[in-house]
Amino acid sequence: MRWMRSVVVAGVIALLLAGGVAAEPVRLLFIDTQAGAPYDDARQATVNELRRLLSAGGRRLEVQHYSLQHYDGIATRIWHSLGEAERHHDAVVVNGTMAAQAFRALAKDQPQQRFFFLAVTDPVGLGLIDSFDHPPSANFTGVSYPVPVRERLRLLRAVMPKARTIGLIYADMPQSHSYRHWLEAALAEPEFRDLKVIYRQIPFVPSDGGQQRMARLAAAEAQQLDGLVDLFLAPNDQLGVQPYFAQALATVISKPLMGVGERDVREGWGAAFTIYADQAEAGRQLAEMLFRYVSGTPFAEIRPQPPRKFGVLYDPVLSQRFGLKQLQLPLVPVKDAAATAVDE
Numbered sequence: 001m002r003w004m005r006s007v008v009v010a011g012v013i014a015l016l017l018a019g020g021v022a023a024e025p026v027r028l029l030f031i032d033t034q035a036g037a038p039y040d041d042a043r044q045a046t047v048n049e050l051r052r053l054l055s056a057g058g059r060r061l062e063v064q065h066y067s068l069q070h071y072d073g074i075a076t077r078i079w080h081s082l083g084e085a086e087r088h089h090d091a092v093v094v095n096g097t098m099a100a101q102a103f104r105a106l107a108k109d110q111p112q113q114r115f116f117f118l119a120v121t122d123p124v125g126l127g128l129i130d131s132f133d134h135p136p137s138a139n140f141t142g143v144s145y146p147v148p149v150r151e152r153l154r155l156l157r158a159v160m161p162k163a164r165t166i167g168l169i170y171a172d173m174p175q176s177h178s179y180r181h182w183l184e185a186a187l188a189e190p191e192f193r194d195l196k197v198i199y200r201q202i203p204f205v206p207s208d209g210g211q212q213r214m215a216r217l218a219a220a221e222a223q224q225l226d227g228l229v230d231l232f233l234a235p236n237d238q239l240g241v242q243p244y245f246a247q248a249l250a251t252v253i254s255k256p257l258m259g260v261g262e263r264d265v266r267e268g269w270g271a272a273f274t275i276y277a278d279q280a281e282a283g284r285q286l287a288e289m290l291f292r293y294v295s296g297t298p299f300a301e302i303r304p305q306p307p308r309k310f311g312v313l314y315d316p317v318l319s320q321r322f323g324l325k326q327l328q329l330p331l332v333p334v335k336d337a338a339a340t341a342v343d344e
Contacts, residue, residue, distance in 0.1 A: 025060040026050075026294050029089040031078070031103065032067040033096025033119075037263050038145075038241055038279040039067075042118050043095055045283025046290070053291040064089075068099055071206070075102035089113070090294050093142075093286070097121050097175040098238070100140075104128060108138055114299050117142030118286050119279065121175035121236055129304045141304045143286045146236050146260075147275050148306075149182045153192055155275045155312060156231070156258055159324050163230035167255075169200045169218045170235035176201075179236040197233075198225060215244035223252040234260040234271060246270035256322045265313040272318035273326075277307035 028050070032039040043065070051061045064084070068074045079085045085107070092107075094100040095118045104126060107113050115128075117140060123129050128140040135141075156163065168183070170176040180199065186192050200221040205213045218239060222232060232255060234240040240260045249257055250270035257264075259271030262278070289302050314326045 029092040030065045033099040042279040042283040045280040049284040049287035122178035125178045167225040167229035167232045171239040176237040215248035219248040243269045278309040281309040
């Protein structure tokens with residue numbers, strides 16, 4: 001079974017305190033939804049930045065790391081069978097929507113456990129928090145994942161001003177349904193009423209090889225939609241954030257794909273352009289929240305936050321092929337991104 005368990009000890013040798021007693025380490029439990037983007041980038045940035053912040057005070061960081069890899073029951077096994085529920089953790093980080101959903105079910109009624117989410121599309125819809133305007137009401141806080149829907153649509157309109165019909169193929173997952181709801185709400189507004197989205201849902205395949213299988217299903221749907229749309233929008237779910245989706249679509253479509261992450265363009269997966277939340281920066285953002293908490297700030301004062309840094313990238317070859325306008329739009333300030341997330 002390809003679920004992963006590893007221990008990372010980050011930091012320098014602890015400085016000795018008065019009396020020769022070493023500083024107590026900060027213990028972090030890190031649960032990824034799966035291996036790969038965007039979870040690896042966000043986790044590594046979190047650990048590195050938290051290690052840096054702690055080392056200034058002579059403190060060490062110990063990280064216990066697991067990846068669910070989509071297997072049913074793995075979260076329960078980690079929490080109960082492997083005894084993590086009984087071990088002392090200064091904080092638990094759930095990285096991705098599926099990890100957050102699993103541990104909400106397992107531990108939201110355990111106030112002694114403090115959870116920080118990362119790379120979660122809809123923490124309000126999952127019941128992790130009430131809103132971004134209020135402090136945590138239970139034992140979850142953290143940094144969310146997506147670029148606000150309206151900003152994706154604004155970039156799309158600026159880059160392809162004549163585009164009117166969008167194809168969106170998504171997996172049957174909680175974050176996908178939230179995103180469709182936000183998209184439909186935006187399309188009802190005067191600014192976007194001239195845009196139309198044709199939706200296609202494919203089943204979620206939770207197994208080894210599931211991402212490749214879903215990508216093949218998505219490619220079959222895309223081939224049928226290709227003559228009906230002006231472009232395709234990568235879904236804001238685990239189908240969209242893996243390379244297989246863009247790579248599969250690239251073999252069957254004649255229209256541009258707007259990606260959902262940085263690697264869609266930077267690593268040449270097949271997207272023509274993308275607007276993305278910087279996951280390394282989101283990891284550093286979460287590390288700052290964790291550092292405040294382990295340094296004595298009450299958990300109730302650690303408010304959830306949207307990502308604070310966005311970027312726009314274009315594939316030069318595909319942009320030329322499709323005649324895209326390569327614009328660098330003013331991106332949403334943090335406070336406006338928070339307001340957008342709450343409204344949606």
